[in-house]
Amino acid sequence: MENILTFPCKTDHAPGKDWLHGDELAEHVGGTGKTAAQWLALPETQEYLAAMAEHLELPTAADLYAHKPDGIWLHPALYVCFARWANPTFGVWCDGQIVAAGGYYA
Template identity: 45%
Template sequence: MKGLITSERNGVEHQFSDDGWFNATLASRPFNKRPIDWLRLDETKNYISALCEQLGISEPKSLIKAKRNSGTWLHPKLAVPFARWLDTHFGVWCDLQIDQLLRGKHPVLDKKRLRHQTASTFKALTAVLQQTLEQQGKEAKRHHFMNEARLINWALNGEFKGLDRDSLSYEDLDLLASLEVQDLILIASKCTYEERKTALQEHTQQVMHKPTQSITYASMEA
């Protein structure tokens, strides 16, 4: 089992790992059922036995994991039959979720990759900013990097302050990554703070295809 993935259906959150394991305890609660009741069924025992034979697994318990704080987790090949036992439509939904996870196509995985991309891009941006400041005979300090991050945040959402990037939508993360690349290019091109501010705002307008709210604040030029 790898990283935790949370996916919502009808206002209820369900948990998967990014390699397709499924939190059966959490999923069963809205249906007033329990994983142990499904596992005790003769049909389930026969299915697990046949599955182990096909997968070359000698120990059936390796397909089931008990976690102290979250309950019973099922192997991807058990998750769908269990979900179908809970509810047919829920079973189809789980089947699609796990298929996307195993193929690396789940929207949450795309967002994770994009979040990693923004972190990497900003790291490169700070390196270019530090080099630029040093070439100007200035010492790079923490507030220089904070101000640049806030400038990008302002271009994104109109607020010159810190930003919880993990809470951003996929679309906002995509725009954020684009803004970071633009700012890196602008810094490397020796653009002033005011020039960068104008260019980043224009970039946002072009991407969003609508005017960005004009906001006035004190200049924080390095």
């Protein structure tokens, strides 16, 4: 893959973390006013978080996000899932990238 996406939003570069500010990520991918709080409130999101926490061997799904004074921060494992929800057009673009990389139909 030659295309590299950059995200001009707040990051938390604490040791072992490259978390992104959820609402800024949504805005960057052309979100339609959707927020990280709305996404986290969805039952489907809670199912996804539980599965991801189990996959990453984290104690709880809540270890994948953090509420801070300036907003909700997301674990790197959530970037694409959240961004796809924030903007379905971005989700379609993601699918195209997977196909271009030889996925889905390979």
